[in-house]
Amino acid sequence: MKVLYLDHPEADFLSAVLYMGLCEELGAEAVVDYPSKDSYKGKVHYYPSPYTHAVWPASDLQVPSWQKLAKEAPDGVGCTAPFEWMVPQSSRSWTRDEVIAGLKSGGFDLAILASPRKYNTQALADLIVAVGRSAMPPIVMVDGEDYSQIRHDITEPLGIKVYFKRELLPGAGRGTLRVEPLPFASPVPARAPVDKNIDVLFLGGGSWPGRQAAVDALHQTFGDRFVRGAGYSYSEYLNAIASARVAVSVRGHGYDTLRYWEIPSFDTLLVADRQPVIRPFAFQHGVHALFFDTTHELVEAVRCALEDEPWQRRLAQSGNSWLRTHHTARARAKQLLAASTS
Numbered sequence: 001m002k003v004l005y006l007d008h009p010e011a012d013f014l015s016a017v018l019y020m021g022l023c024e025e026l027g028a029e030a031v032v033d034y035p036s037k038d039s040y041k042g043k044v045h046y047y048p049s050p051y052t053h054a055v056w057p058a059s060d061l062q063v064p065s066w067q068k069l070a071k072e073a074p075d076g077v078g079c080t081a082p083f084e085w086m087v088p089q090s091s092r093s094w095t096r097d098e099v100i101a102g103l104k105s106g107g108f109d110l111a112i113l114a115s116p117r118k119y120n121t122q123a124l125a126d127l128i129v130a131v132g133r134s135a136m137p138p139i140v141m142v143d144g145e146d147y148s149q150i151r152h153d154i155t156e157p158l159g160i161k162v163y164f165k166r167e168l169l170p171g172a173g174r175g176t177l178r179v180e181p182l183p184f185a186s187p188v189p190a191r192a193p194v195d196k197n198i199d200v201l202f203l204g205g206g207s208w209p210g211r212q213a214a215v216d217a218l219h220q221t222f223g224d225r226f227v228r229g230a231g232y233s234y235s236e237y238l239n240a241i242a243s244a245r246v247a248v249s250v251r252g253h254g255y256d257t258l259r260y261w262e263i264p265s266f267d268t269l270l271v272a273d274r275q276p277v278i279r280p281f282a283f284q285h286g287v288h289a290l291f292f293d294t295t296h297e298l299v300e301a302v303r304c305a306l307e308d309e310p311w312q313r314r315l316a317q318s319g320n321s322w323l324r325t326h327h328t329a330r331a332r333a334k335q336l337l338a339a340s341t342s
Helices: 013-026 066-072 096-104 118-131 152-158 209-225 234-242 258-265 295-307 309-326 329-341
Strands: 003-006 031-034 045-048 077-080 110-113 139-143 162-165 178-181 198-203 226-229 244-249 269-273 290-292
Touching: 003 013, 003 096, 003 118, 013 031, 013 139, 013 329, 031 096, 096 118, 110 118, 110 329, 118 152, 139 152, 139 329, 162 329, 198 209, 198 234, 198 295, 209 226, 209 295, 226 234, 234 244, 234 258, 244 258, 244 295, 244 309, 258 269, 258 309, 269 295, 269 309, 290 295, 295 309
Parallel strands: 003 031, 003 110, 110 139, 139 162, 162 178, 198 226, 198 244, 244 269, 269 290
Antiparallel strands: 045 077
C-alpha cells in the first residue's frame, strides 16, 4: 500500500504521531509526505509563514539552532523543529511533478489530508485540479485541532470520504459525512520499569482552570507526597512519569492530551478526568485506569491507589498492556487504515 500524506509545515501532535505510525506499519518509502516536511526527517523545517505573504528562502540563513532562528528570523518565515520523540525517516522528498505522475499512474492507494490547516488543503486542491478527481485515490481527512466542530467547509469541496476527528463528541454535526474518532496515541517506546520515588505526579501548565483546582486538592491532601512540575526537558519529563506510582492527567485547551497516553506508557497508574470525547478501545475505570468527575473523587482515587499498592500496580500494568495493544502510533495508524478501506 502507498499513501500520499498531505501535511502542514507547522508542528502538529496528531499528524506527527500518525505519520510515524504509518511509516512503522507500511515502511517510510510507502508514505509520501507532501509538501515535503524536513522535521519528519530529523531536520529543522523552514517555510514561508502561512500568516503572511512574505517569502524568505531557508538557504539565505545560516544559524546554529532552531531556537536562534525563532528569535532572529525576519517576519514571514516559519520554523518547526522535530518532536523529540519522533523517529527520523530517511525517505526521499517528492516534487509536485512526481506526485502528479504518481497519481496519474494510479501509484497511490490512499490520500490523507493530515490536518485542516492552510498549506496542505491548498496542496490537495492543486493536485485535484492538476490530475482530475477520477485520478485521485480515496481521500480521508485527519482533524487534530482542539475544537469539536466538523469542518464540512473542507470536506465537501475536496470530496473527503472519511473524517477522523481527535475531539469527537457524541452528537457532533456529521451530516452525511462518515466521522471516526482518532485521538492522540503514545509515541513512547516500551522501557523497563524503574524505582518509584514519586507517589503522585502532575505535569503541565494552566491551560484549563480545572487543572489548578486538581493541583490544589492534591497538594492540600498529599503534601510532600505530591509533585507538580513544568519546564522539564522531554527526557526529564518521561523519567518523572516513569518514576511515579500515580500520575494525573487533566484536559487542557482540548479534551485529549498527549499526557493522557504518555502516562500509561510506563508502569504508572493513569488517573484522569472523565471526558465526553469518544476514544476507540477506551481505558476502562478500575481495569486500566481511574477516572474522576470532581476533585473529591480525584483525591479518593489517588488515596485508594496509594493505600493498596498491589492493586495500583495491577491497574498500571493492565493499562500499559492495553496501551501497547491499542494506543501506540502504529496501532493508531492501523486503525486509520482499517477504517479508510472498509
